[in-house]
Amino acid sequence: xxxxxxxxxxxxxxxxxxxxxxxxxxxxxxxxxxxxxxxxxxxxxxxxxxxxxxxxxxxxxxxxxxxxxxxxxxxxxxxxxxxxxxxxxxxxxxxxxxxxxxxxxxxxxxxxxxxxxxxxxxxxxxxxxxxxx
Amino acid sequence: xxxxxxxxxxxxxxxxxxxxxxxxxxxxxxxxxxxxxxxxxxxxxxxxxxxxxxxxxxxxxxxxxxxxxxxxxxxxxxxxxxxxxxxxxxxxxxxxxxxxxxxxxxxxxxxxxxxxxxxxxxxxxxxxxxxxxxxxxxxxxxxxxxxxxxxxxxxxxxxxxxxxxxxxxxxxxxxxxxxxxxxxxxxxxxxxxxxxxxxxxxxxxxxxxxxxxxxxxxxxxxxxxxxxxxxxxxxxxxxxxxxxxxxxxxxxxxxxxxxxxxxxxxxxxxxxxxxxxxxxxxxxxxxxxxxxxxxxxxxxxxxxxxxxxxxxxxxxxxxxxxxxxxxxxxxxxxxxxxxxxxxxxxxxxxxxxxx
Numbered sequence: 426x427x428x429x430x431x432x433x434x435x436x437x438x439x440x441x442x443x444x445x446x447x448x449x450x451x452x453x454x455x456x457x458x459x460x461x462x463x464x465x466x467x468x469x470x471x472x473x474x475x476x477x478x479x480x481x482x483x484x485x486x487x488x489x490x491x492x493x494x495x496x497x498x499x500x501x502x503x504x505x506x507x508x509x510x511x512x513x514x515x516x517x518x519x520x521x522x523x524x525x526x527x528x529x530x531x532x533x534x535x536x537x538x539x540x541x542x543x544x545x546x547x548x549x550x551x552x553x554x555x556x557x558x
Numbered sequence: 559x560x561x562x563x564x565x566x567x568x569x570x571x572x573x574x575x576x577x578x579x580x581x582x583x584x585x586x587x588x589x590x591x592x593x594x595x596x597x598x599x600x601x602x603x604x605x606x607x608x609x610x611x612x613x614x615x616x617x618x619x620x621x622x623x624x625x626x627x628x629x630x631x632x633x634x635x636x637x638x639x640x641x642x643x644x645x646x647x648x649x650x651x652x653x654x655x656x657x658x659x660x661x662x663x664x665x666x667x668x669x670x671x672x673x674x675x676x677x678x679x680x681x682x683x684x685x686x687x688x689x690x691x692x693x694x695x696x697x698x699x700x701x702x703x704x705x706x707x708x709x710x711x712x713x714x715x716x717x718x719x720x721x722x723x724x725x726x727x728x729x730x731x732x733x734x735x736x737x738x739x740x741x742x743x744x745x746x747x748x749x750x751x752x753x754x755x756x757x758x759x760x761x762x763x764x765x766x767x768x769x770x771x772x773x774x775x776x777x778x779x780x781x782x783x784x785x786x787x788x789x790x791x792x793x794x795x796x797x798x799x800x801x802x803x804x805x806x807x808x809x810x811x812x813x814x815x816x817x818x819x820x821x822x823x824x825x826x827x828x829x830x831x832x833x834x835x836x837x838x839x840x841x842x843x844x845x846x847x848x849x850x851x852x853x854x855x856x857x858x859x860x861x862x863x864x865x866x867x868x869x870x871x872x873x874x875x876x877x878x879x880x881x882x883x884x885x886x887x888x889x890x891x892x893x894x895x896x897x898x899x900x901x902x903x904x905x906x907x908x909x910x911x912x913x
Contacts, residue, residue, distance in 0.1 A: 440561070478632050482632040482633050485591055486675070486676075489642075490599070490602065491683065491720070493676075504675055505675055
């Protein structure tokens with residue numbers, strides 16, 4: 426599944442729910458790309474490929490029974506972004522393909538939830554994730 | 559794969575009997591998270607009408623995922639689908655009366671959901687399923703103690719159908735404890751939840767329970783009105799737990815109003831529904847209830863037959879209270895016919911093994 430390019434065309438609108446998922450992802454893409462490239466030191470092409478996987482994951486995530494609306498799920502999207510990037514970089518560093526500088530090493534040691542919170546203002550649902558059910 | 563394509567593929571997968579399903583179809587369906595998402599949705603919808611199918615399919619998918627090892631889907635999807643399929647298997651096991659198996663599945667579901675990015679909804683559903691099991695084991699104090707917190711969780715998560723289910727469980731526990739007016743007070747706001755319109759089975763279940771409370775309180779006319787409303791909600795739906803439960807309530811009401819023959823007929827129809835769904839524990843319980851009605855109709859041989867049919871399940875699932883009732887009823891039927899002590903001995907031997 427590819428991330429739809431360009432501005433959304435109402436004439437090609439799908440299911441309203443899918444439209445909302447797409448819209449939320451597009452709105453967050455700038456922040457995602459910044460996190461991947463500037464903070465997690467991914468190369469441009471790596472970031473683009475990871476963003477495609479992230480979109481696919483986010484669509485399926487929003488369809489899970491009992492989950493919040495796509496707009497309310499934005500904080501989870503940022504956490505997933507940071508988790509994806511962390512796992513990817515740890516894999517490359519672990520296999521010796523890449524070396525980690527001090528800044529990246531410190532970032533990789535932090536929990537993705539905390540890192541995502543630093544990137545985004547609107548993460549109030551992340552606090553609920555840790556409440557007892 | 560688009561949601562429509564995934565739904566179509568999932569439907570094709572389930573349309574082939576599991577025993578005849580080619581490995582290629584299985585592997586291509588189950589290795590696709592989009593198809594698994596659709597399969598999960600379909601199996602959840604079929605809990606109530608075909609719990610045997612839901613259990614078999616969810617069990618198979620869970621085993622397939624665990625055999626596949628760590629590589630599946632993106633990010634937390636392996637853990638999510640392990641949690642989801644185990645939850646489906648656990649709920650289906652509970653509906654089939656397989657309580658120990660249900661507890662094990664729910665433990666697996668919790669283990670899966672715990673590692674997902676948003677575990678709250680999944681874990682809340684597991685908590686609800688566990689409380690439902692406690693209800694079926696007669697542990698009503700446990701339910702009343704724990705359900706308020708669960709309802710609060712569902713409210714925070716904005717899950718109105720689950721709020722309805724949670725409050726319904728509380729009301730049913732109150733009813734079982736004889737606290738009828740409190741049960742009614744708990745049920746009335748549940749009936750007002752607008753999201754119930756999305757789930758005719760749940761809506762009918764709520765209205766049936768209102769009828770049941772009226773019945774137990776001696777308000778038989780109000781009970782009949784409620785049951786008729788519930789029947790209306792289910793008129794275009796097939797076999798389901800809600801429909802079977804309603805027939806059972808109606809049978810009890812008709813019997814109590816003196817129309818024992820009509821009551822027995824409704825009870826037998828409910829029994830057929832439970833048997834069709836594979837709900838062995840409920841069927842065993844209903845056979846004991848039906849046997850009582852058959853004795854009242856002076857049909858002791860049929861009563862005895864129903865009890866003997868119930869015995870294997872009573873033993874397997876350790877349904878002790880129902881077992882004692884079976885002994886009393888069978889003794890009565892034997893006494894009336896003054897024949898066949900073998901049946902009585904067989905029941906006694908079953909219960910002795912159980913104890």
